[in-house]
Amino acid sequence: MSVRWGLIGASTIARQFMINAIRAQTDGEVAAVMSSSTERAEAYARENGIPAAVSTVEALLNSDIDAVYISTTNELHLDQGMAAIKAGKHVLCEKPLALTSADARKMVAAARQAGIVFGTNHHLRNAGAHRAMREAIAAGRIGKPIAARVFHSVFLPANLQGWRITRPEAGGGVVLDITVHDADTLRFVLGDDPAEVSAFTQSAGMAGSGLEDGAMCIWRFKSGVIAQSHEGFTTKYAGTGFEVHGTDGSLIAANVMTQKPVGSVLLRTASGEEELNFDREDLYARSVRQFHAAIRDEGQPAATGEDGIWSLASAEAALQSSKTGKAVAIDPQLGSIA
Structure with missing residues (x-):
């Protein structure tokens, strides 16, 4: 079973590390990218060989994806993560998970309640x-x-x-x-x-x-x-x-x-x-590999949501x-x- 990823944020870190890390998996695919700027989303998709570009989180979550990687600016993580959890998508979120640990706890608790795999992208422990x-x-x-x-x-x-x-x-x-x-x-x-x-x-x-x-x-x-x-x-x-x-x-x-x-x-x-x-x-390839294993119910992400709350x-x-x-x-x- 292939894991189809949607990128929330047309970011430098996704371009330099995460896209390749997903594609390094035998079961990984980057299906879509979202940026609030339509032009940026389309240019980013074109430059990185991503099939779909959208300009809203809703459009991304309504597409045929299984998981999201969130690498937008920090104040957006909470709302975008909660929307993804509500839509039943697995979430790998950049640190910090939110602007406050109280908000991070809300997001991690919501993921657990929904049975969603939630990881924090603390690359260094990989x-x-x-x-x-x-x-x-x-x-x-x-x-x-x-x-x-x-x-x-x-x-x-x-x-x-x-x-x-x-x-x-x-x-x-x-x-x-x-x-x-x-x-x-x-x-x-x-x-x-x-x-x-x-x-x-x-x-x-x-x-x-x-x-x-x-x-x-x-x-x-x-x-x-x-x-x-x-x-x-x-x-x-x-x-x-x-x-x-x-x-x-x-x-x-x-x-x-x-x-x-x-x-x-x-x-x-x-x-x-x-x-x-x-x-x-590669640190990011290892992170994605463990995340995919967690989706298959074989262990947990390299850094869990709880790890993200602690940090x-x-x-x-x-x-x-x-x-x-x-x-x-x-x-x-x-x-x-x-």
Whole structure:
């Protein structure tokens, strides 16, 4: 059975990664694209070999599709996701799922009630590097984890700046764009949930309208692990990385906070240094493969709706901390949807 996808949003990320990821599946097909601009939808469909182009969500949902991939601006995710769920379509939604975790919970609960497969497109947990780190920690190779560091400050290219640095109402700013990913990746690799966060944000010259283009967060996890993360849009020459330090060893990963299956992971212990091997499968292809399996009732999406709620609530807490100057607790009941 083929899974026919409709793209909600004629986006750069869909063009660069998601269309190919769907087509890489033996049972995947991109059937239609929706953009509020008819001209953009038609041009995008033509350039990417997509059979149908429409200009409303209703037209897309009334077409012969099985699932939607939502990659519009953040403030549109809730209404579009709810419409897709109501229409009985499976939903893979970009992060953040909504502008508030309360709205994200509504959407995930509606999907569960409707028997719809709902996933959050947290691509980083699909990286072989992060799965290798998670497995090494679970196997006890670094002993008891104590601390972690995430370096995920990059330079936002001109073609992606737009609403991310000018429109608070669209959910712009680095925290809703990158901190959500770092919160999710920390949760995934550590196998642990964040309990509280302290954050500083900055505007270093790129973002306007009161938005932040840099953030530094300190996280405390339920197990007692402490972590720091640095997110930014303004650092042209910074590399990315992820370190986890334990009682018996350290994992040191370089160039892994990226959309591509690259980078390296080093395990350092008393017996020396070992470079870990990991698969180099395309992150988005793996995400879609797992999503299709979930549709067949064989497991769940790589990142569930609940994972998306956790990452958004973590980012919300970071924004609240940056405004109040105080540590903010993260609700431990987040992962359970009634």
